[in-house]
Amino acid sequence: IFPPELRFAFLKFFNRIFHLFSSYCYFDITEIDGVNTNELYNAVQLYLSSSVSIAGNRLSLTRAVNSSSITFGLSNNDSIVDTFNNVTVLWEHVVTQRQTQTFAWRPLPEEKRGFTLCIKKRDKALILSSYLDYIMERANEIRRKNQDRLLYTNSRGGSLDSRGHPWESVPFKHPSTFETLAMDPVKKQQIMDDLKDFAEGQMFYQKTGRAWKRGYLLYGPPGTGKSSMIAAMANHLGYDIYDLELTEVHSNSELRKLLMKTSSKSIIVIEDIDCSINLTNRKKNSNATTQRSYYDMETRLGTGSGEESGNGGNTITLSGLLNFTDGLWSCCGSERIFVFTTNHIDKLDPALLRSGRMDMHIHMSYCDFPSLKILLKNYLGYEEEDVDDDVLKEMERVVEKAEMTPADVSEALIKNRRDKDRAVRELLEDVKSRGDGNVKDGNVKDGKLRGQSGNLTELEILEEEEKRAIDSQNEEEDSDEEEIEVEDNICKD
Numbered sequence: 045i046f047p048p049e050l051r052f053a054f055l056k057f058f059n060r061i062f063h064l065f066s067s068y069c070y071f072d073i074t075e076i077d078g079v080n081t082n083e084l085y086n087a088v089q090l091y092l093s094s095s096v097s098i099a100g101n102r103l104s105l106t107r108a109v110n111s112s113s114i115t116f117g118l119s120n121n122d123s124i125v126d127t128f129n130n131v132t133v134l135w136e137h138v139v140t141q142r143q144t145q146t147f148a149w150r151p152l153p154e155e156k157r158g159f160t161l162c163i164k165k166r167d168k169a170l171i172l173s174s175y176l177d178y179i180m181e182r183a184n185e186i187r188r189k190n191q192d193r194l195l196y197t198n199s200r201g202g203s204l205d206s207r208g209h210p211w212e213s214v215p216f217k218h219p220s221t222f223e224t225l226a227m228d229p230v231k232k233q234q235i236m237d238d239l240k241d242f243a244e245g246q247m248f249y250q251k252t253g254r255a256w257k258r259g260y261l262l263y264g265p266p267g268t269g270k271s272s273m274i275a276a277m278a279n280h281l282g283y284d285i286y287d288l289e290l291t292e293v294h295s296n297s298e299l300r301k302l303l304m305k306t307s308s309k310s311i312i313v314i315e316d317i318d319c320s321i322n323l324t325n326r327k328k329n330s331n332a333t334t335q336r337s338y339y340d341m342e343t344r345l346g347t348g349s350g351e352e353s354g355n356g357g358n359t360i361t362l363s364g365l366l367n368f369t370d371g372l373w374s375c376c377g378s379e380r381i382f383v384f385t386t387n388h389i390d391k392l393d394p395a396l397l398r399s400g401r402m403d404m405h406i407h408m409s410y411c412d413f414p415s416l417k418i419l420l421k422n423y424l425g426y427e428e429e430d431v432d433d434d435v436l437k438e439m440e441r442v443v444e445k446a447e448m449t450p451a452d453v454s455e456a457l458i459k460n461r462r463d464k465d466r467a468v469r470e471l472l473e474d475v476k477s478r479g480d481g482n483v484k485d486g487n488v489k490d491g492k493l494r495g496q497s498g499n500l501t502e503l504e505i506l507e508e509e510e511k512r513a514i515d516s517q518n519e520e521e522d523s524d525e526e527e528i529e530v531e532d533n534i535c536k537d
């Protein structure tokens with residue numbers, strides 16, 4: 045009988061009156077806030093999942109693909125009571141069908157989900173000041189404890205999913221830890237201490253006016269454990285990993301968007317940075333080196349000298365990357381670690397290496413004696429006293445000269461892991477033959493060239509040559525002794 049406008053006005057008026065006299069107030073926490081995913085929604089969901097499992101009568105159970113744990117959740121339009129500081133609150137999970145959309149610049153999920161928090165008006169101040177913070181903290185804790193950390197990739201390119209995320213995620217379950225990582229224990233301890241200081245350093249960063257982030261550059265030959273180190277870092281700190289594939293990023297602004305969508309307490313990784321983007325000065329480098337780079341980015345990437353070049357801004361440049369790690373944008377969110385890895389540190393632009401940019405440069409080197417002992421323990425369960433003294437001494441003598449990577453050693457050990465004595469014997473032979481071979485050859489630096497297989501491809505040989513050039517350059521400063529040794533051998537020969 046009444047026209048709809050009148051009915052609507054009446055309802056609104058009635059609602060107002062009702063709320064005026066009601067002693068309750070309500071807060072809506074929707075899953076999608078405008079276009080962004082609402083972090084609070086996810087936090088509340090996680091927070092409630094820990095209590096609904098005990099209290100709820102009707103629960104929704106979910107188990108994400110590859111996840112190890114089952115998550116409890118409130119069923120649609122169900123509610124639960126929670127108490128905080130002796131204040132009782134009511135949570136309701138509200139799910140409604142979304143009206144068919146006329147036009148949306150990206151598809152939204154069909155259901156509109158949200159939580160409604162109902163509290164007494166007199167408790168409002170208390171709740172708003174600390175309850176929500178408490179929920180965020182608890183949710184983070186639960187997430188870390190569940191061990192369901194995530195590995196994100198941007199393999200979709202710049203496109204967004206229905207929840208507005210450019211990142212795709214899978215549960216991260218890499219078993220590498222600092223314990224299993226074979227490297228010099230002193231160096232390992234330094235890195236662990238550094239990570240600890242970082243994770244606990246909120247006050248320090250605030251006091252010194254620095255953004256709460258830290259950069260590590262891992263460099264060294266393939267198979268020396270750079271990726272394993274990143275996994276160990278993530279496992280140690282309980283952080284998520286964002287594996288940024290630069291070849292999928294088309295412009296600096298896309299890079300910025302990706303960064304904005306990373307959460308805090310995360311490690312942002314760019315692997316093989318020398319291969320995925322040309323970060324050195326193009327002009328200087330436009331010879332053989334660039335011809336054999338893995339991806340020919342010449343047409344797509346900028347000059348790397350700072351400005352975006354002329355192809356419609358469709359480039360990602362060194363300055364873009366530096367802004368990403370270092371500039372104003374890098375501190376949206378906090379507690380972030382950037383890790384770059386490379387096999388060729390000399391190919392990187394000095395701007396990326398200057399002090400203060402990457403806080404720590406970590407050299408992952410060939411297997412040395414302490415690392416070898418760790419691998420023996422990991423793979424065979426051998427402590428030092430389980431191995432014959434003479435064998436150990438012999439290994440100690442030759443292992444560094446052999447220039448085997450931890451990956452080479454692991455492989456040798458895995459091959460014979462059912463027969464431990466044989467594994468040790470064969471490893472010793474392998475190490476000795478390589479080590480003594482290296483001493484004879486003197487100036488041939490990399491074990492792989494003389495290694496098991498003589499059939500390296502042309503690309504690999506080019507790479508090896510390049511690596512040797514780099515190695516000799518790197519070692520100019522720090523290994524005068526070795527050079528003398530090599531020269532001695534040449535003289536003997």
Ligand SMILES: Nc1ncnc2c1ncn2[C@@H]1O[C@H](COP(=O)(O)OP(=O)(O)OP(=O)(O)O)[C@@H](O)[C@H]1O
Nearest residue numbers: 224225226265266267268269270271272450451454
């Ligand atoms: N330092 C190490 N400690 C323990 N295991 C190692 C170590 N280095 C290599 N490995 C073993 O070798 C394999 C390859 O190592 P990883 O992928 O970490 O090397 P990388 O340095 O990242 O190589 P690339 O430069 O080719 O990416 C790993 O699966 C791991 O088992």
Ligand SMILES: [Mg+2]
Nearest residue numbers: 270271272315
């Ligand atoms: Mg790697």
